[in-house]
Amino acid sequence: MKQLLYQxxxxxxxxxxxxxxxxxxxxxxxxxxxxxxxxxxxVENEIVICSWGGAFQEAQRDAFFExxxxxxxxxxxxxxxxxxxxxIKAMVDAKKVMWDVVDVETSALFRGTKEDxxxxxxxxxxxxxxxxxxxxxxxxxxTDFFSTVLAYSTNAFPPGTPxxxxxxxxxxxxxxxxxxxxxxxxxxxxxxxxxxxxxxxxSLYPLDVERAFRSLDRIKxxxxxxxxxxxxxxxxxxxxxxxxxxxxNGRVWVAKNIDAIPIDMVWNQxxxxxxxxxxxxxxxxxxxxxKFIAFALSSERQAALSKLIPYGPTNRDALNYIDNKILMxxxxxxxxxxxxxxxxxxxxxxxxxxxxxxxxxxxxxK
Amino acid sequence: MLRxxxxxxxxxxxxxxxxxxxxxxxxxxxxxxxxxxxFDFVSYAEIFKTTLYLKVIVNTLLISTLITFxxxxxxxxxxxxxxxxxxxxxxxxxxxxxxxxxxxxLVRTYAWMVxxxxxxxxxxxxxxxxxxxxxxxxxxxxxxxxxxxxxxxxVLLPLMILTLYAVMRSINIEILLISRNLGANRFRxxxxxxxxxxxxxxxxxxxIVFMMALGYFITPALIGGRRQTMIAMLxxxxxxxxxxxxxxxxxxxxxxxxxxxIYIVFNRSFGLDKIWGGLR
Numbered sequence: 349m350k351q352l353l354y355q356x357x358x359x360x361x362x363x364x365x366x367x368x369x370x371x372x373x374x375x376x377x378x379x380x381x382x383x384x385x386x387x388x389x390x391v392e393n394e395i396v397i398c399s400w401g402g403a404f405q406e407a408q409r410d411a412f413f414e415x416x417x418x419x420x421x422x423x424x425x426x427x428x429x430x431x432x433x434x435x436i437k438a439m440v441d442a443k444k445v446m447w448d449v450v451d452v453e454t455s456a457l458f459r460g461t462k463e464d465x466x467x468x469x470x471x472x473x474x475x476x477x478x479x480x481x482x483x484x485x486x487x488x489x490x491t492d493f494f495s496t497v498l499a500y501s502t503n504a505f506p507p508g509t510p511x512x513x514x515x516x517x518x519x520x521x522x523x524x525x526x527x528x529x530x531x532x533x534x535x536x537x538x539x540x541x542x543x544x545x546x547x548x549x550x551s552l553y554p555l556d557v558e559r560a561f562r563s564l565d566r567i568k569x570x571x572x573x574x575x576x577x578x579x580x581x582x583x584x585x586x587x588x589x590x591x592x593x594x595x596x597n598g599r600v601w602v603a604k605n606i607d608a609i610p611i612d613m614v615w616n617q618x619x620x621x622x623x624x625x626x627x628x629x630x631x632x633x634x635x636x637x638x639k640f641i642a643f644a645l646s647s648e649r650q651a652a653l654s655k656l657i658p659y660g661p662t663n664r665d666a667l668n669y670i671d672n673k674i675l676m677x678x679x680x681x682x683x684x685x686x687x688x689x690x691x692x693x694x695x696x697x698x699x700x701x702x703x704x705x706x707x708x709x710x711x712x713x714k
Numbered sequence: 715m716l717r718x719x720x721x722x723x724x725x726x727x728x729x730x731x732x733x734x735x736x737x738x739x740x741x742x743x744x745x746x747x748x749x750x751x752x753f754d755f756v757s758y759a760e761i762f763k764t765t766l767y768l769k770v771i772v773n774t775l776l777i778s779t780l781i782t783f784x785x786x787x788x789x790x791x792x793x794x795x796x797x798x799x800x801x802x803x804x805x806x807x808x809x810x811x812x813x814x815x816x817x818x819x820l821v822r823t824y825a826w827m828v829x830x831x832x833x834x835x836x837x838x839x840x841x842x843x844x845x846x847x848x849x850x851x852x853x854x855x856x857x858x859x860x861x862x863x864x865x866x867x868x869v870l871l872p873l874m875i876l877t878l879y880a881v882m883r884s885i886n887i888e889i890l891l892i893s894r895n896l897g898a899n900r901f902r903x904x905x906x907x908x909x910x911x912x913x914x915x916x917x918x919x920x921x922i923v924f925m926m927a928l929g930y931f932i933t934p935a936l937i938g939g940r941r942q943t944m945i946a947m948l949x950x951x952x953x954x955x956x957x958x959x960x961x962x963x964x965x966x967x968x969x970x971x972x973x974x975x976i977y978i979v980f981n982r983s984f985g986l987d988k989i990w991g992g993l994r
Contacts, residue, residue: 572854573856704956
């Protein structure tokens with residue numbers, strides 16, 4: 349009976365065989381994995397650049413990446429993110445730096461400088477003769493200026509009819525009923541909330557955070573979508589999911605003028621940001637990275653970017669290569685500049701961490 | 715003595731695998747949540763300080779329950795059809811069930827975005843209803859519970875159908891004929907005979923769908939509104955944006971505890987181990 353149940357002699361053989369096979373295959377797997385690990389050596393002639401995706405990165409590709417590859421033979425691998433500071437910090441802290449050059453906001457530049465995440469910029473290589481002094485920082489160089497503006501659908505507000513002109517109008521549900529969207533990020537959104545509440549643009553900073561959240565409370569239930577990546581707001585307007593939203597000025601321009609989407613925007617009360625190139629600490633391609641930054645900062649390349657997407661160049665000489673029609677669309681144009689607020693990156697870098705926590709619990713609460 | 719354990723030898727690779735790739739990371743996550751050897755439960759205290767996170771957990775459980783229910787109601791008849799139809803038809807029908815499983819989750823979610831939006835390129839549902847004169851102005855299907863339920867049900871439905879199908883295949887259909895022959899009507903036959911026989915499939919399918927739904931992240935993030943925030947989205951937020959890894963880990967541990975409790979309850983009341991083996 350026992351013999352029948354277990355079939356000792358046979359089963360042991362079978363299991364031993366199976367075990368041997370399993371062992372061998374495990375060994376083979378480990379060897380393969382080891383080989384693969386070795387083969388993942390750093391590619392010498394290559395840099396990884398991370399930017400914001402969408403129409404903006406397409407413009408950067410045409411203006412910076414491809415010409416750089418052609419003139420130097422250095423390959424550029426692209427990545428994109430939604431300006432998550434956390435991703436950069438995690439990479440550097442874990443010493444697994446996958447990006448060499450990153451396009452960051454001012455608050456990220458300041459925080460990263462404080463937390464030692466970036467390599468210093470070698471200014472002997474970059475020609476800064478014509479670069480604005482505000483765009484020069486020991487750990488980053490300003491690449492362009494962009495603005496977060498109020499954008500609206502011209503289907504909902506056809507030309508000739510009243511359309512929202514400032515954030516007070518955006519907050520006015522009675523005057524302009526309909527679904528809205530804002531960025532799922534307190535940066536610039538708190539500024540908008542305060543402007544809507546009647547704070548004067550020149551007395552915005554330091555932000556009255558409590559007042560901003562109270563102001564946001566009034567509009568919360570009319571925000572049907574909180575957008576995350578830069579291409580979303582334009583898509584939401586195109587799909588008529590919302591009638592107005594905050595959006596990056598360049599994306600609106602590309603959608604309106606190149607993709608012929610019925611949307612428009614106002615410069616009034618927009619918030620302007622500088623954007624920076626930084627090199628992540630621990631990058632294995634520092635030399636190539638700085639070479640790229642120097643290339644991208646030349647007047648010719650800067651002008652090329654502004655022609656593709658109207659973001660203001662930090663190299664003033666670039667303005668000589670841009671025609672008047674585009675100049676009018678740049679955030680740095682004097683006429684546009686007068687109507688805008690420039691974000692206080694230093695204030696944000698100091699307060700960001702605590703505000704983001706508050707912002708997230710605010711989003712979740714009723 | 716040793717000989718007896720020899721029977722476990724073939725399991726060794728699987729055990730090694732799960733120790734390295736499952737148990738160890740799990741321990742690390744727990745360690746992260748209590749700040750290593752300090753056993754500092756500050757993150758947990760933070761979670762229970764407000765009702766916010768509990769609300770999100772309850773919300774996650776409610777959405778998952780709804781999705782499970784929808785999958786069961788929609789999947790049951792399909793599985794029945796699959797198990798009773800001819801082999802030729804079954805092969806074609808099964809393809810329809812499996813094909814979506816092979817399609818990327820992102821693609822399926824974006825497809826729903828296009829179909830459900832107000833207008834523009836897609837918005838087929840709205841356009842159809844408008845043309846048919848059923849509605850006067852476009853309805854809002856996106857960024858609410860409706861869009862999340864539709865998309866998540868669509869994504870998880872094949873799992874329910876396949877699990878139910880496996881159980882239904884093993885049921886001898888002749889039993890139903892006998893029941894009818896003995897005088898029971900259709901309803902009675904179904905509720906007294908067929909439904910109890912398929913119960914293991916119902917429980918296993920619901921269990922799998924429910925567990926998968928609990929950890930869902932991409933679909934509610936893309937097409938849900940603020941009110942459809944699920945726990946996995948909060949974990950992502952803590953890890954990727956706020957860098958509060960300990961807090962994110964604590965949230966994960968709590969999710970794991972909730973899942974374990976549900977598993978134990980399911981196991982006690984239905985005996986899940988029997989279910990994995992099908993109906994014997």
